[in-house]
Amino acid sequence: MKADTHFAFFDEGSKKEIRRAVLHAVAIPGYQVPFASREMPIARGWGTGGLQITLSIIGREDVLKVIDQGADESVNAVSIKKLVQDTTGVLTTESTQDASVIQSRHRIPEVPLTKEQILVLQVPMPEPLRPVEASEYQTKRLHAEDEYSGAWLLLFEQIMKYGRTATDADHPVVVNDRYLMAPSPIPRFDNPKMHQSEALILLGAGREKKIYAVPPYTDVTSLAFDDYPFTVESFEGKRCRLCGAEDVFMDELIDEENGETVYQCNDTSYCLERLNQQAKAEVEKEHV
Amino acid sequence: MFEEALLHVCNLNKQFGSGCSQCSNPSSRMLEKNYCPACGTVYACQDISFDLFPGEILGIVGESGSGKSTMMQCMYFDEEVTSGEAFINDTTLEGENVFALSSQKKRYIRNNKYGMVYQNPVHGLKMNFSSVGNIAEKLIAAGNRHVADMEQTSRELLESVHIPLFRMKEEPQYFSGGMQQRVQIAKALSNNPPVLFLDEVTTGLDLSVQANVLDLIKNIQRESGISMIVVSHDLAVIRMLADRTIVMLNGSIIEEGLTDQILEDPQHAYTQQLVYSLL
Ligand SMILES: Nc1ncnc2c1ncn2[C@@H]1O[C@H](COP(=O)(O)OP(=O)(O)OP(=O)(O)O)[C@@H](O)[C@H]1O
Numbered sequence: 001m002k003a004d005t006h007f008a009f010f011d012e013g014s015k016k017e018i019r020r021a022v023l024h025a026v027a028i029p030g031y032q033v034p035f036a037s038r039e040m041p042i043a044r045g046w047g048t049g050g051l052q053i054t055l056s057i058i059g060r061e062d063v064l065k066v067i068d069q070g071a072d073e074s075v076n077a078v079s080i081k082k083l084v085q086d087t088t089g090v091l092t093t094e095s096t097q098d099a100s101v102i103q104s105r106h107r108i109p110e111v112p113l114t115k116e117q118i119l120v121l122q123v124p125m126p127e128p129l130r131p132v133e134a135s136e137y138q139t140k141r142l143h144a145e146d147e148y149s150g151a152w153l154l155l156f157e158q159i160m161k162y163g164r165t166a167t168d169a170d171h172p173v174v175v176n177d178r179y180l181m182a183p184s185p186i187p188r189f190d191n192p193k194m195h196q197s198e199a200l201i202l203l204g205a206g207r208e209k210k211i212y213a214v215p216p217y218t219d220v221t222s223l224a225f226d227d228y229p230f231t232v233e234s235f236e237g238k239r240c241r242l243c244g245a246e247d248v249f250m251d252e253l254i255d256e257e258n259g260e261t262v263y264q265c266n267d268t269s270y271c272l273e274r275l276n277q278q279a280k281a282e283v284e285k286e287h288v
Numbered sequence: 289m290f291e292e293a294l295l296h297v298c299n300l301n302k303q304f305g306s307g308c309s310q311c312s313n314p315s316s317r318m319l320e321k322n323y324c325p326a327c328g329t330v331y332a333c334q335d336i337s338f339d340l341f342p343g344e345i346l347g348i349v350g351e352s353g354s355g356k357s358t359m360m361q362c363m364y365f366d367e368e369v370t371s372g373e374a375f376i377n378d379t380t381l382e383g384e385n386v387f388a389l390s391s392q393k394k395r396y397i398r399n400n401k402y403g404m405v406y407q408n409p410v411h412g413l414k415m416n417f418s419s420v421g422n423i424a425e426k427l428i429a430a431g432n433r434h435v436a437d438m439e440q441t442s443r444e445l446l447e448s449v450h451i452p453l454f455r456m457k458e459e460p461q462y463f464s465g466g467m468q469q470r471v472q473i474a475k476a477l478s479n480n481p482p483v484l485f486l487d488e489v490t491t492g493l494d495l496s497v498q499a500n501v502l503d504l505i506k507n508i509q510r511e512s513g514i515s516m517i518v519v520s521h522d523l524a525v526i527r528m529l530a531d532r533t534i535v536m537l538n539g540s541i542i543e544e545g546l547t548d549q550i551l552e553d554p555q556h557a558y559t560q561q562l563v564y565s566l567l
């Protein structure tokens with residue numbers, strides 16, 4: 001731990017201010033709360049919004065997990081973990097169950113989260129209406145008036161062009177029957193995990209200076225027309241080439257030896273844990 | 289028997305600027321055309337009152353700057369009125385001055401009771417969305433959540449305004465001015481609104497295209513019985529479409545009556561000038 005820095009990098013005033021924004025966000029599920037986003041010793045594009053939330057809510061007892069697109073060991077995830085650890089001394093982990101705070105980009109872990117945990121998601125584009133309305137003043141008004149035709153129109157256009165809703169990630173959701181929200185660029189596969197989540201989900205956009213939240217046990221519905229129901233990416237008949245998992249979000253890879261398409265868990269720690277369990281079971285079987 | 293008005297507008301005022309001691313009192317204000325030379329406040333609409341009856345086309349004619357577009361924008365809630373009232377003959381809105389409603393309720397009226405065709409299609413269409421999407425936008429705003437339904441409605445509407453169906457997924461930005469206006473009209477009609485506002489729909493179009501669009505409007509009116517307010521600075525357009533006509537000058541109504549009567553026997557000197565220049 002560096003000697004001359006504040007606990008968790010920020011001074012107490014800054015942390016309090018961010019916590020106030022977080023509380024505000026929890027009180028109005030899905031509503032984007034503006035906050036004074038700070039300069040961070042990390043590139044702007046990479047999750048400074050999430051990092052600021054993590055730093056202001058983390059305590060000495062917490063155990064931190066950081067993932068980037070499902071991977072704990074990516075350079076970005078590691079450098080964020082290091083910054084938090086250097087300024088707080090908290091323990092870090094790769095195991096989803098063992099973490100109390102999980103900061104993530106582009107994924108919600110496969111292991112169901114619990115009410116003891118907080119998920120912090122990094123958000124590049126917090127405003128789901130931005131593609132149809134450039135003005136912040138106008139989008140604020142549209143939210144206030146519960147007027148989300150623009151988001152529906154975007155989906156309608158996708159269906160006209162591609163025959164289906166083509167959002168691969170960041171498919172808009174309605175939170176608590178009220179606010180339209182960008183769930184951050186998670187795959188559609190992860191959208192249902194937000195619905196009635198036991199864990200508190202906090203979302204932070206550093207560049208856009210917004211914090212919003214899905215409190216525990218909140219309804220989250222993905223936008224869908226009556227005759228085009230919301231569907232998640234399907235991995236039916238596919239299994240992870242390493243751990244054999246089904247019904248998880250998988251990456252599609254090309255086998256270098258035979259050129260075939262193979263699948264592998266995108267959530268690397270989940271995959272690894274399964275492999276370890278399998279190995280352990282093998283060993284136990286041998287020793288019976 | 290006297291028919292009940294569908295739309296009843298009372299003393300609509302719209303000014304740009306806060307006014308001064310010399311112009312605040314309507315009865316004594318001395319304006320240059322529509323603006324106060326002392327403070328520069330523009331009185332774009334002054335005490336505009338009129339009724340719109342079911343199934344009629346009401347024409348509004350007047351020179352450039354007379355306040356026609358401002359009046360339409362106030363009616364469609366694009367602009368806040370400075371003062372005045374408007375009432376819609378609708379069971380859910382009975383006795384309510386619609387200008388004083390919340391913006392949510394105004395939006396409801398726009399999406400369900402009104403259609404608008406702007407002079408400049410850029411204001412009425414999303415140029416980089418498909419034509420069918422532009423029509424669906426209005427249906428979505430009115431609460432429709434069924435894609436096949438909206439696609440079908442859009443198809444019928446586009447057909448009725450003579451947009452070839454193989455082009456329905458194209459973006460209006462690639463269409464000619466006349467086609468853009470026709471997409472706007474299709475969009476405005478999509479919710480079967482009882483009231484349609486048309487602001488200079490044919491201005492800027494070639495003469496043959498103009499005739500085509502005017503025919504279309506006339507046919508729609510005949511077939512659907514929808515009430516329309518048609519604004520134009522061109523008396524020829526008004527003569528072709530409007531049953532009754534209001535003449536505006538410097539923000540005020542100076543003459544109104546049956547279109548034929550106004551054309552045959554204009555009372556106000558300004559109207560006389562307009563009519564004689566048409567002949
Ligand atoms: N936003 C504004 N601020 C100040 N003045 C305005 C504004 N909008 C319109 N005006 C003024 O209001 C008056 C009425 O304008 P309006 O556009 O309603 O006229 P119009 O009858 O539609 O004219 P045209 O035939 O050229 O379309 C004009 O004097 C115009 O300059």
Ligand SMILES: [Mg+2]
Nearest residue numbers: 356357358488
């Ligand atoms: Mg005008």
Ligand SMILES: [Zn+2]
Nearest residue numbers: 308311324327
């Ligand atoms: Zn004045």
